[in-house]
Amino acid sequence: MKIVGRCVFCQGLDRTYTPVQIDLEDYTAYQVVCDQGHISHLEIRLFPFELLFDSGTLAFLDGYYREAVGSFAASLERFYEICVRVLLRARDLEEEEIGELWKVMSRQSERQLGAYAALYGSRFREQPPLLPEKVAAFRNDVIHKGRFPRRDQAAEFGDTVLRLIWRASKNLRADLSEELERELSALGMKSVKPPLPGLIVGTLDVRSMVNMRAPMEVYGTESFAEALSRFEKDREMIYPR
Numbered sequence: 001m002k003i004v005g006r007c008v009f010c011q012g013l014d015r016t017y018t019p020v021q022i023d024l025e026d027y028t029a030y031q032v033v034c035d036q037g038h039i040s041h042l043e044i045r046l047f048p049f050e051l052l053f054d055s056g057t058l059a060f061l062d063g064y065y066r067e068a069v070g071s072f073a074a075s076l077e078r079f080y081e082i083c084v085r086v087l088l089r090a091r092d093l094e095e096e097e098i099g100e101l102w103k104v105m106s107r108q109s110e111r112q113l114g115a116y117a118a119l120y121g122s123r124f125r126e127q128p129p130l131l132p133e134k135v136a137a138f139r140n141d142v143i144h145k146g147r148f149p150r151r152d153q154a155a156e157f158g159d160t161v162l163r164l165i166w167r168a169s170k171n172l173r174a175d176l177s178e179e180l181e182r183e184l185s186a187l188g189m190k191s192v193k194p195p196l197p198g199l200i201v202g203t204l205d206v207r208s209m210v211n212m213r214a215p216m217e218v219y220g221t222e223s224f225a226e227a228l229s230r231f232e233k234d235r236e237m238i239y240p241r
């Protein structure tokens with residue numbers, strides 16, 4: 001998947017917008033080179049679960065419903081990871097300690113789910129939002145049994161995942177916004193190449209489907225269809241084919 005960034009150097013020089021295409025890898029910060037040869041360091045201000053949900057949405061829009069369900073499901077798993085990490089941060093754990101703890105669960109999604117449920121439930125004193133059993137069974141059929149879902153089934157699954165993420169992340173945003181910001185910055189540190197001294201550093205803010213940076217008053221109030229039509233309008237500018 002490609003995302004469109006911009007040359008921070010050109011922008012600083014004379015406010016010129018020079019787009020640069022980035023091939024996404026497992027990172028949120030990249031060294032980009034524009035067609036003038038300027039090198040700059042660009043941090044994508046999106047959580048990996050947002051990029052995965054967008055990846056699922058792109059597949060959905062192109063008619064690849066199996067791939068869409070797979071990416072929505074991966075997005076949810078990575079969302080649980082962020083929740084666990086942010087909730088551990090809220091208990092004053094250092095980056096290194098969080099990393100060590102995560103290693104214990106990183107290879108088994110059931111362990112991650114357990115950690116998410118326990119940490120979320122103890123922090124907010126309410127049942128953690130989870131996929132209903134029927135929906136989880138549908139996901140397993142698609143991912144593990146090679147089932148081809150219909151368009152409406154993929155849309156319904158996307159809708160369920162999106163609402164779940166919105167519901168849980170609203171609590172995180174309201175209660176732990178500082179920890180969330182620190183998490184995003186920590187992700188930015190894990191770049192393809194760390195910024196060289198003197199290199200111009202910029203950030204890339206785009207509206208993802210989840211749209212984590214939307215103002216709280218409107219955050220998570222859209223339906224899947226509404227978010228989809230918003231996303232479709234921005235699509236070409238953010239994710240080139």
Ligand SMILES: [Zn+2]
Binds near residue numbers: 011034035037038
């Ligand atoms: Zn440039």
